[in-house]
Amino acid sequence: MKTMKRILCGVLSAALLAALAACGTTDGGGAANTAAPGNTGAPSTSAPAGATVLRGTCTTTPETVDPARGTGENDLMLYVNLYECLVAPNAEDGSPEPQLAERWEASEDGLSYTFQLRQDVTFADGTPLTSKDVKYSFDRMMTMGEGFAYVLKDVLAETVAVDEHTVEFKLSKTFGPFVSALTAFRIVNSALVEANTAAEGMYGDNGDYGTGYLLTHSAGSGPYVISSFTVHDTMVLTKNANYWNGAVPAAAPDTVEIQELTEASTTKMLMSNGDLDFVHGHQDSTTIAALTANDGIEVAELQEAGLNYFMMNTQKAPTDDVHIRRAISYACDYEQMKQILGGAPDANGPVPTNLFGYVDDFEGYSYDLDKAKEEIAASKYASDLANYPIQLDYIEGNGDTGKLVYLMASSLESLGFKVVINETPWVQFCNNEAEIATSPNVTNAFATAGYPEAGSILELKYASWTVGNWNQNEWMQDEKFDSMLNEALGTVDDDARIALYGQMQKYLVEEVVPSVYTCASVIKPIYNANNFEWPAKHATTEYNFYYADYIMK
């Protein structure tokens, strides 16, 4: 017993000493390192001397590094650095230009596309890229069915590797935006993925199809490779030493460290201490103002191929009445909302003005409470507004959207509506949108096109078969619109297709009124111009985060 007590005493005093020592070290460290307070991501030991490091933040890390699975903005910003596609959007207007393919041609009937691949492409591990990899990547995406696979789901019948550098896509029906859609399909290194495929998995002979490996590893041909990836924490990219398209420029950062960081206060602190080089583009206006007060800190305004929408549920009372939806469109104070978002460009109709296929031969809506009252009077709920509360949801922590929602709600209340607001966490938001019963009357969110063409956003937002996802709270079940959409997507001729897109936009704005088009979506990443030079603007948002173009100082 006695010895036991001694041991315990010993342990306690040891703990005491350790703590004292710890306190001592802490103070010492504080004194020695005052020059760099707020150090978080500085890889003081991991990078070799002289290597340049670019440190940035994102709203959330992608969940995987697998290009077959993600469609979000953060996914794409990562993918463009790691993977490449047959065609990529060009910098000026986002129309497709060759990347891994040299050239391509379509058959007369529009049911077959043949692509000639470049012969000099190698993946990051040195393996040459061949038609086998292209076939593997497309088969893999279509089998898995996640990510952008939905775009070609009913279109792509078969991918054929004709010879080592020729690939033929056989379509089951004509699809006008086919080449444009290929900008969303990235090519993976089939040998590498197959070598790391687990035999057990949900894809039969293909095991897990390499999904386990691609959670944290990249297998692409892009200028960077993933060197470390911790989901919802940090990702580290390093230069691809074997990059096929000439060496990655020496001025580009050797290492890129992106951490998940949404807290504005920490962001401000790290940025003003010089511990970050750029921060993600969804800061609220207060944070932007505080950040840009520092010397050399600048804002890069990037207009996305998307809009801010108030998405109105066409199946739920009272927003099932088109008059109520028109009233809401008139009740939106567009000017003040644009101001809240820091002077975002106008939106006119459902398609972003910078997207291929935008047409403006119709009259949109403006802030006009008198017209709103007229519309309410014409609706079947006119006498009974109080019994039909409007549920208005928005996503927690989504920049300034909360303010837009409050503004809209107070405007609606002044018209006699009863409004219930919910600030919903992201997952809950998606969860609610999965079924009509849990979808609210109105949601506010930004939606962007999956590939650079009007058809993408029109399908995603208004087709009857894309309901159940958060991009479409409208719950459109409009046969006329569906047939117009199918006709447009099946039209190979560009001019004819644009004309059809135009009819659809007009139809939506004038007759269906499914959403309020607040303004264009602009993201505003903020960066330290003392540390690096931001490249020329690219029409497609994610290519502005193509780190090989960055020039470190």
Add this chain to the structure above:
Amino acid sequence: MRKTVVAILKKLLHTVILLLVLSFVVFSFIRLIPGDPVKISMGPMTPEETIAQKRSELYFDRALPIQWAHWLKGVITEGDFGESLFTHRNVAEDIKQYLPKSLELVFYCAILILIVGVAVGTISAIFKNSWLDNLIRFISYLGVCTPAYAIGVLLLVFSYTLGIFPIGGMPTIPDNYVRTGMMGLDCLLVGDFALYGQVLKCMVLPCLSLSLGSIAYMARIHRGAMVENINADYIAFAQVAGVSRGKLVMKHLMKPSFIPTLTIYGLQVASLIGNAFIIEVIFRYPGFSQYSLNVIQNKDPYGIVAVTFVFGIIFAVVNALVDIGVAFLDPRIRINTSE
């Protein structure tokens, strides 16, 4: 001694059974969550067949007891806690990554609480009813009433102005350092003291916000225990017998006073782990509590089950440690096996 060990083992066994039942309860809770977590995790446009496949892979299409049994088998045979729909990897890996970091934070807090809490309590008791005592009591009272996040926020405000300590995040630990997953310890094991200093520096604010409330509470409890003992007959006797003041305080006062203190201490440390999440969020400490909050908010089924399970084990272990400590300090107390 052997009796005590057996009793503790029995208690632990009891807890394990309790936790298994608890995991079943949590599983049934999760089945009640509206919406389909699998569908959400697969992205908005994934076809129904793929989702159904995934659901089947995760046993969500089977009856609750079967799913639970499958999970249990995985946990026992290969430490497989199921796939997290939040991180898309095995929950066991997540635990391995995040738990050590939280334990390390709690370890420093625990030391701080014990030393400072006892020291302050002792001073307060020795100078009973003086202005110092009153001041300490007032501050401790305030400390008990202040939520950890409020302390965290106040510290944040101060550190903005002072700029001595980093206000969030942790230094990056190189991959080849990682041995235990505890950031500070790994640095020590590798011998990188500079990085260890940085780690400690980053821990100062979260550690303080987390432990100040408990320090206040400990000080109150310890003062109470000491004051009770100061008035005891044997102290007066010892004083008369000419025992030196230092020895009196350290040996005759401290030791018996430790029994209630230690019991409360255990509870406080256990509750630290549960309360850490807000602090981890505020200071962006990449720990298990933050992970727990994420899986709970994202309704990640296997994540939630594992989180409750792990917290249950930690609670049980801390309680067992307290029992052992108390048994050492006071041989009269025998651990009661029936409860």
Add this chain to the structure above:
Amino acid sequence: MMTKELKANAAVEQGQNPRIESLKKSWYKFSRNPLSMLGLVVVLAVVFVAVFAPYIVPYPEDAGLTTKIAESFQGPSAIHLAGTDEYGRDVFSRMLIGTRSSLVIGLLVLAISVPLGVILGLVAGYYKGKLISRLIMWVTELFMAIPPLILAMVVCTMFTNGYLFAAIGIAVAWWPWYTRMTYNMVTSLSNELYIVYTELSGVKVLKILLSEMLPNITSSIVTKMSLDMGSIILTASSMSFVGLGVQPPEPSLGAMVSDGIQYLPEFWWLTVMPAIVVVLIVLGFNLLGDGLNDVLSVEEK
């Protein structure tokens, strides 16, 4: 026991109602302690504010959907005692109205967990050693095996958001403590002679539980309730800090603090002010609880 009888005798001699007399004595003792009185005053003030907040605050409409972007981020002044937030709403008004939901959640949790916990504790204590008692205490332990905050959050996510569900979540984590406390007190009381006598004289179980056991443990339960009120409000505010519970635009103190963090350090009043109010409320309930504890526990001895 002894003191009780003596006291009763003394009271009878003076020809007064012993119950009122002892209450008077307790009040005298209670009122002599300035800290307890301070607690009482704070609690009364909180209750008053919670009940009448919409009528006494300067900007009652700011609890709702108001947006006055032009007035956002004003520091504390005579017009806005605690400044304004990012929507230009008056923080002082929102804080006072926010105490309301804190208090309501606290009361709801107690209203659910105390009856449930006490009844189960009484039953388990009375039938100590029997199967039902073991079962109850086992379930109690089950719910005590994980941290209350985590349990409350897990339960809360099961439902849609809203403060009724936050209250249910916390109550699920809270009742076991009442069960255990009641159980311990009942088992120790069961050995008291007078209970044994009553039992032998054939009085029904229910009657023993309600008329003999319950009154004896009431004072401890009341004390615990008052102390718990503080902890529950703390827990609830921690939950609303992470977005579980009261939904915007309705104000809640925890959510105000967490929403304000992103505006630190420039707009400190957004976080510091509501944090102080939380501390004040909890302080009030703790002081009151301690005061009651002093008075009532001495009474019992």
